[in-house]
Amino acid sequence: MNDALDVTLRLLVVFVVFLTFPLIVGQTEHKVMAHMQGRLGPMYAGGFHGWAQLIADGVKFAQKEDVVPAGADRRVFQLAPAVALLPYLLVLLAIPIGPSEGAVGQVLDAGVFFVLAVMGVGVLGSLMAGWASANKFSLLGGLRTAAQLLAYELPMLLAAASVAMAAGTVSLPGILHAFHWWWLPWQIVGAIVFFVAGLAELQRPPFDMPVADSEIIFGAYTEYTGLRFALFLLAEYAGIVVLCGLTTVLFLGGWHGPWGADGLGWFWTLVKTAVLAFLVIWLRVTYPRLREDQLQKLSWTLLVPLSLAQIALTGIVKVVIS
Amino acid sequence: MTPAAATAVLAAPAPPGFLSPTGVEIAFLLVGLVTLGAALVSVTTRQLVHAALWLVVALGGLAVEYLLLTAEFIAWVQVLIYVGSVVVLLLFGLMLTKAPIGRSPDADSGNRWAALTVAVAAAVALVWVVVDAFRTTWIDLDGPAAGTTEVTGASLFRHWVLPFEALSVLLLAALVGAIVLSRKAKADAAAPAAPGKEGAR
Numbered sequence: 001m002n003d004a005l006d007v008t009l010r011l012l013v014v015f016v017v018f019l020t021f022p023l024i025v026g027q028t029e030h031k032v033m034a035h036m037q038g039r040l041g042p043m044y045a046g047g048f049h050g051w052a053q054l055i056a057d058g059v060k061f062a063q064k065e066d067v068v069p070a071g072a073d074r075r076v077f078q079l080a081p082a083v084a085l086l087p088y089l090l091v092l093l094a095i096p097i098g099p100s101e102g103a104v105g106q107v108l109d110a111g112v113f114f115v116l117a118v119m120g121v122g123v124l125g126s127l128m129a130g131w132a133s134a135n136k137f138s139l140l141g142g143l144r145t146a147a148q149l150l151a152y153e154l155p156m157l158l159a160a161a162s163v164a165m166a167a168g169t170v171s172l173p174g175i176l177h178a179f180h181w182w183w184l185p186w187q188i189v190g191a192i193v194f195f196v197a198g199l200a201e202l203q204r205p206p207f208d209m210p211v212a213d214s215e216i217i218f219g220a221y222t223e224y225t226g227l228r229f230a231l232f233l234l235a236e237y238a239g240i241v242v243l244c245g246l247t248t249v250l251f252l253g254g255w256h257g258p259w260g261a262d263g264l265g266w267f268w269t270l271v272k273t274a275v276l277a278f279l280v281i282w283l284r285v286t287y288p289r290l291r292e293d294q295l296q297k298l299s300w301t302l303l304v305p306l307s308l309a310q311i312a313l314t315g316i317v318k319v320v321i322s
Numbered sequence: 323m324t325p326a327a328a329t330a331v332l333a334a335p336a337p338p339g340f341l342s343p344t345g346v347e348i349a350f351l352l353v354g355l356v357t358l359g360a361a362l363v364s365v366t367t368r369q370l371v372h373a374a375l376w377l378v379v380a381l382g383g384l385a386v387e388y389l390l391l392t393a394e395f396i397a398w399v400q401v402l403i404y405v406g407s408v409v410v411l412l413l414f415g416l417m418l419t420k421a422p423i424g425r426s427p428d429a430d431s432g433n434r435w436a437a438l439t440v441a442v443a444a445a446v447a448l449v450w451v452v453v454d455a456f457r458t459t460w461i462d463l464d465g466p467a468a469g470t471t472e473v474t475g476a477s478l479f480r481h482w483v484l485p486f487e488a489l490s491v492l493l494l495a496a497l498v499g500a501i502v503l504s505r506k507a508k509a510d511a512a513a514p515a516a517p518g519k520e521g522a523r
Binding site: 123142 | 375395421
C-alpha cells in the first residue's frame, strides 16, 4: 500500500511539473521576446505586463475547430500530436532534481540511454504529421525534420557518451554523484555540442528550418488547428524544459551549487535549468535561421568532430587520473 | 542476452514448469503476441507508411520484452537505434519518394511465395536455435538484475570482444562502401553533360 502511494505521488508530481513548467517557459518567452524586440502586442492582455496573454492563447486554441483535411490519413494525422508530446513526459520521469532518493521520478540503470532514446521517439510525431497531412509544405517540413534529426542525433549521443565515460556510469543520479567542479571546464566542449544539437533536435531557432514560416508556412504542422496544434507547441516547450534539465544534469552539475547545502539541491537544479531556458529564448530572438545546407554542414563538419575530440580528451584525462 | 551471462546468473536449482505462470510471464506472452501481430501487419499491409509505423510498434514491443527480461540497457539501445534512427531513416526514404496516402497498388511482389518460404524457414531456424539453447534457463527476477549495463558490458568486452570487433569492422566496410557508391553515382551523373530537368521532378 505504501509503495503504491509512493509511486502514485511521484507520478503525480512529475505530471504536474509536465503541465506547468512548459507553460512557464512559454510565458517567459512571450515576455522576454516582447522586451528584447520591443513588441507591444504581448504586453496588453490582462493589464499588468500582459500577464493574461498565455491564458488568452489557450482559450483561443480551445475554441478553434479541430479540422482534419479531406485528403489526410485520418488516424495517423490525429495520433501525431500525442506521439510528439508523450515522450517528453516519460523523459521527465528520469531527470533527478536533488541528491536524495525521493528527488527523482524513477531511478533508471541506463538513464542516459533512456532519455536520449525516448526523446528520439518524439520526432516520429513530426514525421507522422508531415506525411499524413497530404500537403506538400507539410511533407517538406517532415523531410527536413528527418534530415535534421539524423544529422544531430550523432553529436548529441557522442557528447552524452563523453560524460558517461567521465563518470563511469550511465545512470543520471550516478553521474551527478560522481561530479566535481573541474568537470565543467573538462566537458565544456561536449556541453556546447550537446546543447546545440539538442536545440536542433527541438527545431528551435536558429535551427527551425523544418517549420520555416517564410518558406513552407509551418512545416509539418501546417494543417493542424485548435488543440492538436497547441499540443505540438506544448511539445516544443516541454522539449525545452527537458533539454535544459538534461544539460544541467549531464554537464552543469545538477544539484551541486556554490554553497553545497544539501537542502538546496532542487534549487540549484531549477536555477540552472531556468538560466538555460532563458538562453534558448535569447538565441531565438538573436540569430537568423540557418539554411538547410548550413545546418547539415554545421553538424557533420563541426559538431561531430568536436564531440569526437571531446571523447578523446575525456578518455586521455580519465586514463591519466586513474 | 548472451548464453554465457544467462547460464552464469541463472541455473535455478529446481527449474519451474510452464504451468501456473507468473504475472511477468503472462505479460511477456501478451507483449509477444502484440509484437508478432504488429510484425505481421507490417509486412502484409499495402500502405507503405503504415507498415513503417507498425514496425515501430513491433520494435517497441521487442524493447518491452527485453525490459521484462531485466535487460534494461539492451531495451533502451533497441529503442534508440531502431525506433529513433532506423525507422526515421525509413520514413525519410518513404517521404522522399512521396509514399502515397492510402493503398499502393504496386506494393506487392510476384515473389511472395518464395519470400514466404524463406521467411518461414528463417523463423523456424531462429526459433529452434533459441528454444534449444535457452529451454532450461530461467531468469531469477527476485535477485539482482541479470541484464544491467554493468553485466552486459562485462560480458560483451570480456567474452565476446572478437565478434564485437568483427561486427564493427563489417559496419565500417558497409559505411565505406556506401560512400564509394554515392560518390561514383555523383561522378557518373556529372560526366554526361546536363543531366536535364528529369531529376527535379
